[in-house]
Amino acid sequence: MPKGVTKRRPRTRAxxxxxxLETFAENGFHATSIEQICERAGYTRGAFYSNFSxxxxxxxxLFDEHSERIVRRITELxxxxxxxxxxxxxxxxxxSDVEPAERDWYLVTTEFTLHAIxxxxxAWVLAQHDARLRAEIARCLTxxxxxxxxxxxxxADELARLLIAIREGGLAQSYVEPxxxxxxxxxxxxxxPLLTALTAPAEQR
Amino acid sequence: MPKGVTKRRPRTRAxxxxxxLETFAENGFHATSIEQICERAGYTRGAFYSNFSxxxxxxxxLFDEHSERIVRRITELxxxxxxxxxxxxxxxxxxSDVEPAERDWYLVTTEFTLHAIxxxxxAWVLAQHDARLRAEIARCLTxxxxxxxxxxxxxADELARLLIAIREGGLAQSYVEPxxxxxxxxxxxxxxPLLTALTAPAEQR
DNA sequence: TGTATCCGATACGTCGATGCATCGGACGAA
DNA sequence: TTCGTCCGATGCATCGACGTATCGGATACA
Numbered sequence: 001m002p003k004g005v006t007k008r009r010p011r012t013r014a015x016x017x018x019x020x021l022e023t024f025a026e027n028g029f030h031a032t033s034i035e036q037i038c039e040r041a042g043y044t045r046g047a048f049y050s051n052f053s054x055x056x057x058x059x060x061x062l063f064d065e066h067s068e069r070i071v072r073r074i075t076e077l078x079x080x081x082x083x084x085x086x087x088x089x090x091x092x093x094x095x096s097d098v099e100p101a102e103r104d105w106y107l108v109t110t111e112f113t114l115h116a117i118x119x120x121x122x123a124w125v126l127a128q129h130d131a132r133l134r135a136e137i138a139r140c141l142t143x144x145x146x147x148x149x150x151x152x153x154x155x156a157d158e159l160a161r162l163l164i165a166i167r168e169g170g171l172a173q174s175y176v177e178p179x180x181x182x183x184x185x186x187x188x189x190x191x192x193p194l195l196t197a198l199t200a201p202a203e204q205r
Numbered sequence: 206m207p208k209g210v211t212k213r214r215p216r217t218r219a220x221x222x223x224x225x226l227e228t229f230a231e232n233g234f235h236a237t238s239i240e241q242i243c244e245r246a247g248y249t250r251g252a253f254y255s256n257f258s259x260x261x262x263x264x265x266x267l268f269d270e271h272s273e274r275i276v277r278r279i280t281e282l283x284x285x286x287x288x289x290x291x292x293x294x295x296x297x298x299x300x301s302d303v304e305p306a307e308r309d310w311y312l313v314t315t316e317f318t319l320h321a322i323x324x325x326x327x328a329w330v331l332a333q334h335d336a337r338l339r340a341e342i343a344r345c346l347t348x349x350x351x352x353x354x355x356x357x358x359x360x361a362d363e364l365a366r367l368l369i370a371i372r373e374g375g376l377a378q379s380y381v382e383p384x385x386x387x388x389x390x391x392x393x394x395x396x397x398p399l400l401t402a403l404t405a406p407a408e409q410r
Numbered sequence: 411t412g413t414a415t416c417c418g419a420t421a422c423g424t425c426g427a428t429g430c431a432t433c434g435g436a437c438g439a440a
Numbered sequence: 441t442t443c444g445t446c447c448g449a450t451g452c453a454t455c456g457a458c459g460t461a462t463c464g465g466a467t468a469c470a
Contacts, residue, residue, distance in 0.1 A: 030235030169370025
């Protein structure tokens with residue numbers, strides 16, 4: 001904690017971030033006013049400008065925090081899979097899992113993706129995060145497949161891109177029509193044959 | 206043309222719609238003011254309010270127009286594939302094609318998807334459109350596979366959902382990092398093995 | 411060509427959001 | 441407990457976007 005910073009400061013900062021996440025998820029970035037965020041957090045705009053210089057800066061802080069969390073979660077998943085079963089089925093189950101809290105993050109990060117497509121700087125930030133994510137996924141996949149005696153016949157990074165595309169594209173459809181396509185269903189139904197088709201038994205030596 | 210409607214009206218309406226598409230693609234829906242749209246179209250807000258009652262209404266008109274166009278394009282694709290080769294490769298090429306103009310529509314429709322996730326009414330509109338789209342895709346797939354003597358071993362509608370997910374999710378990554386992942390690359394690299402794995406030779410009788 | 415109607419331009423009032431300057435209470439060190 | 445510093449609340453001025461009422465030119469038709 002920097003010198004001269006009292007302990008209530010990180011609390012209000014965290015409250016503002018949490019309130020911002022919820023409000024962004026509810027109304028979108030541009031549609032939410034700074035005032036709305038402060039109201040939900042139980043503060044006034046004075047507190048906001050004391051902690052952030054703009055809504056954009058707060059958004060970036062939110063995204064960074066989320067990035068860390070996601071990568072950490074993926075890493076944990078790797079370990080959990082490593083400890084338990086070896087079956088392809090177990091891997092598919094892990095990859096198909098969608099937590100309820102993911103919805104808010106989906107809304108926020110997708111909006112950030114749209115922003116990144118229009119803004120080179122945001123694109124760079126997003127690309128950095130995505131690269132880390134893919135690296136973890138690729139590591140998980142190759143490790144798991146290796147232990148089951150199979151090997152990838154395609155580029156691991158590009159396969160990770162495909163898995164992310166299926167998840168993101170699937171979530172979009174699921175959140176629009178939750179009854180028609182439960183979250184994770186595409187992964188549950190298609191990942192096993194897909195991974196089987198894209199791997200081959202490793203040479204035994 | 207309704208009685209008492211002069212011929213310049215549809216022209217200005219079309220100009221406003223086109224300008225709106227470009228401005229929405231450039232800045233996003235909420236970030237663009239009605240004034241900006243009018244300015245780009247070469248009109249004033251007077252013209253806007255004479256043609257639309259709100260930015261939302263204009264957006265819906267834009268989306269409807271786009272929906273029609275997309276379904277028509279898919280149908281044309283079906284015919285073009287039907288006329289030419291039978292190979293799986295030909296089908297994959299068609300499904301991997303991404304026109305440059307698609308970028309603007311991607312930005313606009315993705316933003317509409319986010320809106321639909323938050324708004325039941327918009328979700329219904331989007332679901333209707335997507336259902337038509339999937340129906341066309343499913344028709345295309347089954348027809349093509351039938352002619353090549355194979356048959357689907359999974360639900361065609363859900364496979365269409367998967368293809369859409371891959372396209373949308375892939376485009377997101379492509380537009381953020383065009384050099385790292387050229388548009389359509391995921392389809393080109395993974396569709397052939399995927400479709401092969403999900404089909405089986407039809408019983409001959 | 412004349413005229414009634416349609417359509418888009420202009421001007422104005424309103425409102426919400428923003429950012430800042432200032433103030434008073436809370437916190438931490440002695 | 442006291443004092444200096446930190447932090448969030450409050451009040452204010454500004455600005456951009458919105459919607460409407462009204463006006464003048466364009467259009468269609470006789």
